[in-house]
Amino acid sequence: MNIVYRLITAGDVDNAIALERASFADPWPRSAFEEIVDKPDADYYLAEDTDTGALAGGCVVFRIIDEGDITNVAVAEEYRGKGIATQLLNFALEHNEALGTEDFTLEVRASNAAAIRVYEKCGFESVGVRPGFYDHPKEDGLIMWRYKEGRETNA
């Protein structure tokens, strides 16, 4: 296994859709992935196993002024527990910091302990709850933020 972290290209869209469908109850449609390839204010990052060409993981960052909204963090089942989500997210965070993004936010299912652990390892903290944010099944969402170093709140 040799994992490389990089930006998506048009040729990755089929694999990204397969990962999305395997990972989420409400997967994004193909059009959302096709749009993101050319969007200036959003990027899809992926982890590729260059030994096999398999897509091991992916995540999306939307940029709004100096804030980044992280979505669709997923690692293929056979690649989980190897630190890939943590490294992929750190890669995406660094890329966005270089573009001027200062603070990052995301939502996560309250029961998703593995994802919450990944986000905490990457410097995110839980700041609130969105009751009933998720469907299929209905569940609360935790709101997490990672503030620019030295800043304690987003106020």
Ligand SMILES: CC(C)(COP(=O)(O)OP(=O)(O)OC[C@H]1O[C@@H](n2cnc3c(N)ncnc32)[C@H](O)[C@@H]1OP(=O)(O)O)[C@@H](O)C(=O)NCCC(=O)NCCS
């Ligand atoms: C969440 C997900 C992205 C994590 O990917 P990953 O590559 O396995 O993550 P990492 O290996 O970087 O880190 C996982 C951490 O969670 C921990 N963990 C795994 N299962 C856990 C559980 N049930 N309870 C608590 N911690 C758990 C691991 O021990 C590890 O922490 P450690 O390094 O301190 O030991 C992956 O499980 C996934 O794709 N899940 C389905 C999609 C999803 O839920 N995405 C998140 C949407 S917000």
